[in-house]
Amino acid sequence: MTPPAFPIDALLPRLLATLREHARLVLEAPPGAGKTTRVPPALLGEDWLGGRRILMLEPRRIAARAAAEFMAAQRGERVGETVGYRIRFESRVSAATRIEVVTEGILTRLIQDDPELAGIGAILFDEFHERHLHGDLGAALALDVQANLRPDLRLVVMSATLDGERVARWFDAPQLASEGRSFPVRLAHPPARAGEAFPERGWPFHLRRAVAQALAESEGDVLAFLPGRREIEQARAAIAAGDDLGAVHAAVDLVTLHGELSLAEQHAALAPASAGRRRVVLATNVAESSLTLPGVRAVVDLGLAREPRFDPNSGFTRLDTVAVSQASADQRAGRAGRLGPGACYRLWPQSRRLEPARTPEIAQVELSQLALELAAWGSDALRWLDAPPPGALAQARDLLRALGALDDDGRLGDFGRRVLTLGAQPRLAAAVLRAEPPMQPLACELVALIEARNPLRGESMRSDDFRLRVQALHAWRERDTAGARALGAEPAALAAIGQAADAWRRRLAGRTPATDRDTRRGGDPAHRESTAVGDLLMHAFPDRLARQDANDPRRYQLANGRGARLGDASALYGEPWLVVVDLRHEARDSLIYAAAPFDPQRLARDFPQRHRRERRVRWNRDTRAVEAFEELRFDAIVLERRVVPAAPEDALPALLAAIRELGLDVLPWTEHARELRLRVQSLRGWSPELELPDFSDAALLRDLEHWLAPYLNGKRRLDAVQAAEVSEALSSRLDYEQRRALDAQAPVAIGVPSGLERRIAYAADAPPVLAVKLQELFGLADTPRIADGRVPLTLHLLSPGGKPVQVTQDLRSFWERTYPEVKKELKGRYPKHPWPDDPWTATPTHRAKPRR
Structure with a gap:
């Protein structure tokens, strides 16, 4: 058959010449140019290929199959001869196959299984602009193989819509562009x-x-x-x-x-x-x-x-x-x-x-499968077009450790390799591989149900009991279409799920699925037990195993430390243990959308490494005391608890944590201590050269171990802390020179002309205040100052009865302008007190006129 002409044909000689000189190439060609079906056959006769195979990566199964069929038809052959394809659950290749169209997961598997890629001369990444996760990973792995093992390997990135210059810089490759065949x-x-x-x-x-x-x-x-x-x-x-x-x-x-x-x-x-x-x-x-x-x-x-x-x-x-x-x-x-x-x-x-x-998918999808592939490869130091986000990658590795696919050091063990080769999402692969042989068919059904959309419709779709989906699938398996519909299921959706489950069983067992009822429904009748579904799913969601709260039957504690709750119309109300498949995250407790009960006795058998017995100390807000327990835990879930005496070395950290949680006001502060804090903070701002310690709430809470902890030793209750101890602890932060400077520049009180001392009131965000009777300042011309004269006091001038008369920081102006008016008013109200016309020369006093 004579192949039709495509716009890419004019570029093929230049493309072939470029690949003879360069091991990598970036090809831009719009849809319809023919790059997918014309480039691979054009490479078959090249000397550098040496009779080896060409792999072409297609992001989608339907496109992979169609491309292979078109190329085979142009050669007058059937698929599986010179041109074949491999996609999930389907393969059409033979010993004669030279061009193999594969989907992205297949390519990753081929590279992982044979890093030298024996028998492969070129890899073409078609439609790379779709930026699927496995496409990015496959390209990064192929670059690593080419750099370290196979410098002769040809790599070609092809796309219709692509930032070609950026990709060419990343790929370190020449860039070619083809004309398309398009009309307005x-x-x-x-x-x-x-x-x-x-x-x-x-x-x-x-x-x-x-x-x-x-x-x-x-x-x-x-x-x-x-x-x-x-x-x-x-x-x-x-x-x-x-x-x-x-x-x-x-x-x-x-x-x-x-x-x-x-x-x-x-x-x-x-x-x-x-x-x-x-x-x-x-x-x-x-x-x-x-x-x-x-x-x-x-x-x-x-x-x-x-x-x-x-x-x-x-x-x-x-x-x-x-x-x-x-x-x-x-x-x-x-x-x-x-x-x-x-x-x-x-x-x-x-x-x-x-x-x-x-x-790119790598920036917005769950990365546990990528983390598993990198662990198998032995390095994540690859040349990425867009590197995986570090936080998402770390979270994925934590999940793999919980599944048992990675050890504590992040290395891949035997079970992790089995998870990797199964090709499913790691959660689901772990559930299938942990299933006992009689239960593996049911496990495959669960994988298919989780991967698919919920087959239930109407009111049934709102059910949070995952077992209802399994029940509907089994009804369809038994050709009870009416029963499946009665459960609210869509038969077409169940058919697709059933096909996927059978494909998983073939992959797992390497044989065609049996058709008898018992085998198709899970073999051992144990699957009919109420916890069979949950017993399998617990291996997919070990972080979401949940125990009912003893005080609130709708609330559950998850193994990952979060809380979750059942909806008001839950079908699972009363279940003591659940494995949560789907939930909606909320600020406090997540809402459970789908879950299944499981047998808690399996926890110790299936997850012995995640049980630990430890001593825990906590602060009891109600009793305001430190409590100690010996607990048996499964991750964050407490299985057993026994009260034990709190040792002093345990109590101190708990007391400090309680103070940090409740704030400094929980301590018994004296007025002297509160005033000391205000004086120090004020002087820190006025005279930073003194380098006084920080007495702010944040600083004191941050430094509790140094200034307060020595005074808490031996205590188990906050009520045992004395106010005098808090004051002493605070004062101990100042050395001798700092105390002298504080007393001199931020004194507690100041002498006034009447011969008495009056206290200064310090505040966090306001100038210091001196409240004094007006008559005690007769003869004083200027406002008193502190902090080596830097800070004027705010004078609250009081009447003989202690009532505020004037607030000022300019005493001289008050005497000159305001005092005459004030004198008239006060003289009538307080006739027994002296009100001289000249306050500059009058004798200051805090008393009334003496009797004659």
Whole structure:
């Protein structure tokens, strides 16, 4: 068969010449250029390849299969001869295979199993712009292999939308760009009507109107992009129920395209329309790149996609519905311009701004699988385009230690290697591998149920008992469709889950699954016990094993130290032990969404290394005393507790911790001690050169071990602390010279002209105050000062009865301007006291006039 011409063909001679001189290359080529299916065959005759195989990495299974089938068809061969593919649970390769299209996890496994990559001459990373986690890891591992073991290995990064210069710098490689084959695409933003904005229920009708408009205004097929299978079914139902399409064109076929289709359904979706008919293809973002959909002249884009995000509620990476990036939106629109001028109808406001490019998965997914791969590789010092976030990587390693996949030093043991080779998310792999042989079929079902969307619908979907999902799957297994529906399950979802469970069983056992009822349902009848599901899931979620609170039956203590609670309508109320599969994190106690009971006797048998007996000391807020216990714990869960005497060496840290928790006001402060703190803090601000110690709350709490701890030795209760001890402890922070400076520059009291001493009141955020009767200051011209004259006192001038008359820091101005008026008023109110006309020369006094 003569292969069709593609735009990439003109670039192939230059590409081949570049790879003869360089071991790495970055190739930019827009959709439709032919890079996926033309570049690998072009490399087969190169001398440097030496008859070895070419691996091409495809991010999606449907694209991997389609690319292999297209290349094989161009050679007039069947898949599995010169061109083959390997994807999850499916392989079509032979000894004759020279081009092998693989998905990302397969590539990682090949490199880990054979770091020298014997028999492989080149690795091509197609659609690298999608930035999947395994794609980034595979590229980093391949670079490490090339640098240390295989300098002859050729590496090519290919993409349609890529920051080519940045990737070329990271890859240290020349950069080539191919022309595409595209025509102008007209962009339109048909407005939504009231109630049609996503995610409201009316959006399918907005899409239906846009599809009808596309069919009316263009020729050929229409490709509609939706985020997932659920939205595809909603859109299909809305379009099929409306008259819009019939009025525009009677010969329209509705076709769906997503990753969960069977092989035959995928082939049908990728085939051209029958003569005289048009197609509306409802697709996920699998149709953005790699796949060729013949006949498309218009695109309807909802502007959404499912992308992986780490969900701390479940502990897994889940697919979230998010707005597409500008790069994805442009690539989707380009699908309408392959055959001629086209149109793209974007169902979002034209004013909305999109992110320029997709965020790499490595920055937003759970990294336990990556951490496991790095442990197997023996190093994480790889050349990353975007390095994994250190915090997320550390959290992932903590989880792997809890699962038993890594030892305390972060090394991979035998069990960790088994987890790695199984290829599942580490939590799920641990559950399957820890299962006893009779229970492994049930474990495979649990893996499939957790990986899939909840198959229950309606009220059943709100049930927090995970066993209900298992019960529905078993009803479907027994061909009891009515029973599955009665449980609120969707048979189509159960069918997909059942297929995934069978695939896991084949992978685990290496044999075709049996069909008899007992084997399919778990072999040993023990699975019917109420705790069978939880007994298996506890190995996937050892950090989420939970014990019921003795005082609140809806509250649970998790092994990771957090609290969780059941909802008001929980089906699990009264269960003493739970393994929590899904929850919603909240500030205090998380809300349990899905869980199952388990047998607590298995804790000691299955997790002996996580039990520890230790002495614990704590502060009892109610008794204001230190208590000591000897506890047997499973992580943060207390299994047994016995009261023991609190030793002095245990009590002191607990008392200090209590003071830090409750604050300094919990101590018995004397007025002298409070005043001392204010004087020192004030003088620290006025005279920093004195280098006085910091007496602020923060500093004193931070330094409790040095100034207060010696006075707490032997005490077990805060009530035993005496006020005199606190004062002495505080005073001991000042040496002799500092005390002298404090007394001289921030004195407790100051002498006034009447011959008496009056106390100075210090405050944290205000000037010092001297409250004194006005008559005691007769003859004093200027305001008294402290701190070597730097700080004037704020004078609160009092009447003979002690009532405030004036507040001032300028005594001279008071005598000159204010005193005459004050004198008139006070002379009438206090006639027995002297009120001289000249306060400058009057004798100061604190008494009334003497009797004659």
